[in-house]
Amino acid sequence: MVGGSPMIDQAPLEAPWIHGRPRGAPDTDPPLQVRALDATTFVIRQSKSVTYEAPFLYLLVGAERALLLDTGAVEERRRCDVRGAVDALLPDDVDLLVAHSHGHGDHVAGDGQFAGRPRTTVVGRDVDSARAGWGFTDGPEEVVELDLGGRLLEVVGIPGHHPTSVAVYDRQTGSLLTGDSVYPGRLYAPDPELHAASLDRLVAFAGQRPVQRVLGCHIEMRREGGDFPLGARYQPDEAALPMSVDDLVAVRDGTRAAGGRPGVHRVGPALLWNGSCYPALARQVVRLVVDRVRGVA
Numbered sequence: 001m002v003g004g005s006p007m008i009d010q011a012p013l014e015a016p017w018i019h020g021r022p023r024g025a026p027d028t029d030p031p032l033q034v035r036a037l038d039a040t041t042f043v044i045r046q047s048k049s050v051t052y053e054a055p056f057l058y059l060l061v062g063a064e065r066a067l068l069l070d071t072g073a074v075e076e077r078r079r080c081d082v083r084g085a086v087d088a089l090l091p092d093d094v095d096l097l098v099a100h101s102h103g104h105g106d107h108v109a110g111d112g113q114f115a116g117r118p119r120t121t122v123v124g125r126d127v128d129s130a131r132a133g134w135g136f137t138d139g140p141e142e143v144v145e146l147d148l149g150g151r152l153l154e155v156v157g158i159p160g161h162h163p164t165s166v167a168v169y170d171r172q173t174g175s176l177l178t179g180d181s182v183y184p185g186r187l188y189a190p191d192p193e194l195h196a197a198s199l200d201r202l203v204a205f206a207g208q209r210p211v212q213r214v215l216g217c218h219i220e221m222r223r224e225g226g227d228f229p230l231g232a233r234y235q236p237d238e239a240a241l242p243m244s245v246d247d248l249v250a251v252r253d254g255t256r257a258a259g260g261r262p263g264v265h266r267v268g269p270a271l272l273w274n275g276s277c278y279p280a281l282a283r284q285v286v287r288l289v290v291d292r293v294r295g296v297a
């Protein structure tokens with residue numbers, strides 16, 4: 001898409017997204033899909049054809065500054081031009097802050113596309129850089145405000161999935177962006193205690209604000225429940241992206257009920273993977289191989 005502008009898909013966030021193709025089918029999917037929640041709020045998904053992670057990225061534009069939350073799983077512009085999409089969506093006189101829901105590779109890989117971009121700050125993926133980038137100076141209960149110019153965001157640390165995990169609340173749209181800590185999929189909690197404590201704080205945080213929707217960074221669940229195999233490149237009838245505050249509460253309640261026990265637990269509309277989960281991971285690899293052979297993944 002270098003030099004072109006991205007097609008903005010007019011469908012609501014609830015509608016099915018481009019979700020990959022069965023093995024052997026011709027790949028005609030665009031490398032990314034852009035939807036507008038309003039005139040200054042964009043949700044970008046990288047296609048299954050360029051990365052099985054198919055992460056969601058968020059671009060929130062204020063009068064003076066914009067926040068790009070995550071740069072996706074693909075390094076090279078020629079494979080997936082996130083930079084080109086942002087350039088096309090962003091007015092020239094607006095500064096850009098590139099920061100991350102957390103520091104995992106599938107959310108930061110595109111950072112290099114923004115190196116040298118005018119009026120742009122790219123926050124590093126490590127703990128110290130992330131804390132400084134958001135302006136955290138205190139403990140995990142701290143809520144920091146980020147003013148984009150007529151658009152106020154509130155950011156709160158929710159470590160557990162990753163030490164740098166944050167949630168971002170956008171007052172303009174009532175959206176709560178929860179990264180990989182809450183989404184319709186496999187919620188990996190290598191530190192179960194920290195993750196559960198973060199969810200408690202996140203539920204309290206959401207309860208004090210008029211949250212319209214909870215938006216995570218992946219979809220891995222089917223509409224009727226159950227997950228697609230890890231690594232799937234074809235996800236027909238996948239669950240909707242937006243979740244409700246009730247869903248968030250159900251995720252928290254399920255996480256509390258799991259009580260830190262290692263393994264896979266159903267938590268509301270998602271699955272909690274507590275601890276290292278090697279047996280469950282092995283089962284996922286077998287599922288993926290079987291589905292690939294059957295041509296359905």
Ligand SMILES: [Zn+2]
Pocket residue numbers: 053055104106107180217218
């Ligand atoms: Zn991720």
